[in-house]
Amino acid sequence: MQLKTHASRLALGLALGSALLAGSAYAEGTDTKRHHPKDEKFSFEGPFGTYDRGELQRGYQVYKEVCAACHAANHLSFHNLDEPGGPEFSEAQAKALANAVRIQAEPNDKGETTDDKGVPLMRPGTLADHFPAPYANENAARANNSGALPPDLSMLVKAREGGAQYVYSILTGFHEKPPAGFKLAEGKYFNPYFEGWNISMPPPLTNNGVSYSDGTKATIEQQAHDVTTFLAWASEPKMEERKRFGFGAMVFLIMLAGVLFMAYRKLWKDQH
């Protein structure tokens, strides 16, 4: 971690860069920088944009049934699901959704956290629980994903250049054809929207991979759009409150500026 002089840092960077290039399967001089994300439109864009409740509720379903097998979303709790500005499930629905999830139990009154066979004791989730992680720790997550770590999804949209468009593009970018001469690394999948084009995540979405109860056709694009909206909300759950508050603040400030401007002009009329 000790940084050397800038010269040697530069040299290190160049050496690393060329090593990566030489080591990549696609060593024909074309760089494998990630493609610019697709220009997908979302309902929450712009100063008045809000999250679409249907998309959020379906997005939760996709997250729960597909992504949660590998990705954690640690900053989300079940009580977020019935809060204003979110998916806005009813409280009963949110309780039922929490209940359907098994959470590792607290020590029982004998102080045990596992049963006689060493299997962890589980209990149904409550509104107060955070979304459970699929793996006990980072090593377990890597061991199950050919060495790669599925990142926590609850802040991913804010933590990536390109945000929602980036996530959407990754999810829908699997069926693009690799250019001639590109050879995939062992155990990886081609995705030109991911840096290096080799991603360790198998294509997570299939047509009709989930069945929506509201009759929406579950195409890959639809599921990707829904789950991306859900993840955007997960990153920024107070966005609707922020924009609403901001509108009021702006109206007030502009009126205040108007009044002050008139006072200023009147006062200074004879002074310059």
Place this chain on the structure above:
Amino acid sequence: MSGPSTYNPKSGFERWLDARLPLPRLMHDTMSTFPTPRNLNIWYTFGGILTFCLAVQIVTGVVLAMHYVANANLAFDSVEAIMREVNYGWLIRYMHSNGASMFFLAVYIHMFRGLYYGSYKNPRELIWIIGVLIYLLMMATAFFGYVLPWGQMSFWGATVITNLFSAIPVVGNSIATWLWGDFAVGDATLNRFFSLHYLLPFIISGVVGLHIWALHVPGNNNPLGIDVKSPQDTVPFHPYYTVKDAFYLVCFIILFAAFVFYSPDFFGSPDNYQPANPLVTPPDIVPEWYLLPFYAMLRSIPNKLLGVIVMGGAIVTLVFIPWLDTSRVRSCRFRPLMKQFFWAFAVACLLLGYCGAQSVDAERFGVPLVWVARIASLYYFAFFWLIMPVIGLIETPKKLPASIAQSVLGDNAATPAE
């Protein structure tokens, strides 16, 4: 503060207080009747705006500190809890993080204003030097603050900047270890940075007091750069400048609010929404925008120690400006040559900022940016150490107006305005 006081205690209580602690008198003389040149333009409203920014940072900062946990394992999640669980926590935090950027935007405008109108010249040298000290303290405060959320950029920014001290010969590594409180940036570093981040704004407040005190001895400079000669040249601060400052302050707040409510992560880096990870270096370590020009200077020099010296020198240079400028005329309005070099200087600073934001080996139009940064850095130093002293001697300034009143009011100047 200078000149006779015009305060007239009205009630018995005011007289009683005035004889013991003449605080109302101070407020009256500095904020109400203080004679202020009548020709101050929009660029003179930024002093008030800066005071507002400092107040916003302190108020929002104290509230953040009620919920923030300075612990390497908990800091990131505690900031995220502020955003999600604390009522209006998102508002407080976005005001604080965008407030820092707005603060620097205002201070840069304020400083360039001073450079253009020669506000650092006799008799205002100390006002300028105290200002440079405030600027330095602000940079330190913002740097410490940026480390607190303990994201990837927080951690790696802190690592790069503290590592600069290890460039000092012989004792450098010991100094770096001493700063870290450990053998690398870690929990001990985070805790001391939090302590300093809480402390420095209050020191800044004290130094701002000195800045304003020193200002109230000679009074404001003005866009003409000529001295106030008669009462006709001035208007009382209140209501004329309180109302004008309030109008421009609200305009500034509208800009501030646009960022807070509609683009709160505009100045931030997505990487800082990833928790700090000492094992993963981000591809590009970029400081906040307001430090980029210095970062560009640092990186453009292949020798680390020399880079650090140049970067420090760029700031220390500012202290000497009052004596590097040899011109008798203050305002660039009347300095045709200096005006051009001034704008070239502004462009050089913007170019440096731009270069600082790109990766080290970036090129534009076939030109390696590191060379652009080198030339801009060279100009930065040449501007102060060469151009300023020489131009002042060879330039023929334009004719100065007889007085502020005459320049502003024209023929009306004969009839008193108040």
